[in-house]
Amino acid sequence: MLVKPTARQRAACESPAETIDFDRLVRDLDDGECVVRRRAARDLGEIAAAGPHLVGRLAIETEPSARAAILSALIRLRSVEVVDGLVAFLRSEDVGLRNAVIEALQEMPEEALPSLRLLLTDSDSDVRIFAVNILNGLCHPGMVPCLVEVIATDSHVNVCMAAVDGLAEAGDVEAIPPLAALARRFADVPFVAFAVAAATRRIRGH
Amino acid sequence: MGSPSRQTSASDSSLTPDEYQKFCEFFYRKTGILFNDKKGYFVDRRIAERIEKTGSECFRDYFALLRFQASGAEWQELVNVMTVNETYFLREDYQFEALVRGMLPELVGKRGIGDTVRIWSAPCSTGEEPYSIAIYILENWKRSDDFAIEILASDIDSKVLAAAQLGIFGERSIQRLSPTLRRKYFTSLGDDRFQIIRELRESIDFARINVVDKSHMSRYSKIDVIFCRNLLIYFDDMSRRETVELMYECLTPGGFICLGHSESMSRISSLFVPRKFGDTIVYQKAPTAN
Numbered sequence: 363m364l365v366k367p368t369a370r371q372r373a374a375c376e377s378p379a380e381t382i383d384f385d386r387l388v389r390d391l392d393d394g395e396c397v398v399r400r401r402a403a404r405d406l407g408e409i410a411a412a413g414p415h416l417v418g419r420l421a422i423e424t425e426p427s428a429r430a431a432i433l434s435a436l437i438r439l440r441s442v443e444v445v446d447g448l449v450a451f452l453r454s455e456d457v458g459l460r461n462a463v464i465e466a467l468q469e470m471p472e473e474a475l476p477s478l479r480l481l482l483t484d485s486d487s488d489v490r491i492f493a494v495n496i497l498n499g500l501c502h503p504g505m506v507p508c509l510v511e512v513i514a515t516d517s518h519v520n521v522c523m524a525a526v527d528g529l530a531e532a533g534d535v536e537a538i539p540p541l542a543a544l545a546r547r548f549a550d551v552p553f554v555a556f557a558v559a560a561a562t563r564r565i566r567g568h
Numbered sequence: 569m570g571s572p573s574r575q576t577s578a579s580d581s582s583l584t585p586d587e588y589q590k591f592c593e594f595f596y597r598k599t600g601i602l603f604n605d606k607k608g609y610f611v612d613r614r615i616a617e618r619i620e621k622t623g624s625e626c627f628r629d630y631f632a633l634l635r636f637q638a639s640g641a642e643w644q645e646l647v648n649v650m651t652v653n654e655t656y657f658l659r660e661d662y663q664f665e666a667l668v669r670g671m672l673p674e675l676v677g678k679r680g681i682g683d684t685v686r687i688w689s690a691p692c693s694t695g696e697e698p699y700s701i702a703i704y705i706l707e708n709w710k711r712s713d714d715f716a717i718e719i720l721a722s723d724i725d726s727k728v729l730a731a732a733q734l735g736i737f738g739e740r741s742i743q744r745l746s747p748t749l750r751r752k753y754f755t756s757l758g759d760d761r762f763q764i765i766r767e768l769r770e771s772i773d774f775a776r777i778n779v780v781d782k783s784h785m786s787r788y789s790k791i792d793v794i795f796c797r798n799l800l801i802y803f804d805d806m807s808r809r810e811t812v813e814l815m816y817e818c819l820t821p822g823g824f825i826c827l828g829h830s831e832s833m834s835r836i837s838s839l840f841v842p843r844k845f846g847d848t849i850v851y852q853k854a855p856t857a858n
């Protein structure tokens with residue numbers, strides 16, 4: 363039987379918007395109830411100063427829905443500071459968190475690019491691979507020169523291979539000579555020549 | 569476009585690239601809808617129309633009116649002309665089949681006779697979707713009499729909501745309905761116009777809701793199934809993500825979201841579990857979610 367929703371749903375509509383109390387929202391971010399934390403995160407996503415608090419909570423938040431709300435708020439706030447906060451999580455052991463952070467960084471290409479460039483000089487090759495993978499998914503023209511630089515200079519073959527993947531997708535003919543140079547540099551690693559040839563074919567449109 | 573004076577006024581009010589950019593940013597922030605550069609003509613023409621209709625001198629004046637008018641009336645007018653409202657009865661009806669065969673039986677599993685089942689069509693445009701849901705349930709769900717079924721319907725566009733409440737449709741919109749269903753649920757008004765019976769019109773709750781607005785969305789809770797079809801295609805990634813997260817809050821644990829056939833949750837959010845019913849995939853909030 364179809365029934366018209368009662369006045370209950372309607373009544374809620376008219377409730378006045380609450381005034382925003384920054385300190386309370388920050389406290390709510392640590393509330394025991396997940397729904398309260400999500401709401402706080404969402405409201406904080408409109409206050410620039412909230413970035414560090416959101417990043418701080420992200421470090422200890424384990425509930426996926428609250429994590430998602432925090433990351434959405436951070437994407438909304440997008441700034442170089444937010445990016446710096448997020449980049450730290452790329453070293454996290456938690457795969458889910460790492461992936462979520464990667465997606466979030468890709469949502470703010472302009473702000474993320476400088477930090478990613480810095481990460482490409484990290485001493486840990488795993489971190490450099492992450493950085494390349496994020497660059498690969500970045501909708502920003504600045505990613506291509508970064509990837510070209512990686513294949514020209516990075517000493518670790520897996521980092522270079524990740525960059526080759528990205529160049530195959532987004533590179534243009536200017537990437538072909540550096541790709542050829544890479545194949546020469548790693549002439550003793552058989553799959554490099556193979557990947558370079560495949561990428562070159564794709565760039566040429568074959 | 570015939571008279572020279574109109575030509576002049578239209579070209580006078582065409583936007584500079586800066587103005588276009590500024591307008592799109594503003595519109596996007598408030599609605600989630602993103603116009604790309606290809607939409608330039610579509611946007612330009614509609615703004616020119618509104619500038620003329622409001623008697624504004626130029627874009628700047630009009631933009632000021634848009635932002636600072638206390639009643640928000642012009643903002644609503646503008647939204648009404650900018651939205652794409654295409655819809656029809658029984659669109660993507662395999663999802664209604666999944667509703668009555670899969671989702672509803674699962675949802676009411678532990679509920680008692682007389683309990684509430686709440687379904688929300690967001691966005692509903694001119695009403696075809698919520699009315700289709702109502703008709704499909706009445707016709708095809710054996711247990712429809714056992715529960716109090718609430719159908720909520722909303723849209724950002726006030727003009728389509730008014731049309732939905734009036735419930736008058738043309739042949740094109742109802743062409744997928746069998747003659748039996750037409751007879752049962754419509755009154756013919758002549759001129760190929762059909763009005764949905766009063767009983768149905770009065771059983772659906774229509775409301776103006778902007779899905780990217782947190783305060784609007786907080787009005788809805790304990791929803792069992794949300795139909796959010798052919799809306800997210802107009803949004804950018806961030807608005808999509810925020811919208812489905814707000815919808816997550818509105819859903820009851822174990823509740824479902826149905827998206828349009830060209831929309832996929834996997835690229836938006838991992839909050840939901842994909843579920844396959846027949847030929848369609850819908851997205852479920854975990855029954856244990858808090």
Ligand SMILES: C[S@@+](CC[C@H](N)C(=O)[O-])C[C@H]1O[C@@H](n2cnc3c(N)ncnc32)[C@H](O)[C@@H]1O
Pocket residue numbers: 598599600601651652653654655656659690691692693694697722723724725728777778779780796797798799802828
């Ligand atoms: C193409 S119709 C889809 C109607 C129906 N769901 C269907 O699939 O046939 C899209 C509707 O989304 C509405 N819309 C656009 N932005 C919206 C927003 N931010 N909040 C609510 N509705 C919105 C438009 O007004 C339009 O009526």
